[in-house]
Amino acid sequence: MADPSQISRLDKLRITREYLAYQLQRTDTAIRELAAQEKQNRHRAEQARADQGWKIQPKRGEAPPVLHRGGCATYKAKDGMLLDRGQARLAVTHETYIVMCEICTPQTDLQEG
Known part of the structure; x- marks a missing residue:
């Protein structure tokens, strides 16, 4: 394994960028899932209100x-x-x-x- 002090600043920034891109992708996925869940919850609430x-x-x-x-x-x-x-x-x-x-x-x- 390479000594961390031997990794160039450019490589460190690329690694950081990859990690942040991964985190952004996971966050976007979580946002889409929560938005879909909220939409379903609103639809269920509207349907329950209508049924009553x-x-x-x-x-x-x-x-x-x-x-x-x-x-x-x-x-x-x-x-x-x-x-x-x-x-x-x-x-x-x-x-x-x-x-x-x-x-x-x-x-x-x-x-x-």
Whole structure:
């Protein structure tokens, strides 16, 4: 093994650069992994929020308005347009005619609970 005092300054700088490049690569990998994990966590939180809410598809032509669970893919509501249980119950009782989505069956979760 060579005596460290015999390694030229240029070689020391090249070794240091290689080590720092390695550390940068590892840091970039960790950042990408954490960013992906945070994105998944945000998506899960948004999905959980949607699953706990309801949304109303507006009346179209002769078709009556339709009540959906927040996570129902049949109708995409705009962000922030979710109703809580009380609001959904109120809409169902005060709306002249509102139908329940046959796919997500929102009425099962409108019961007292």
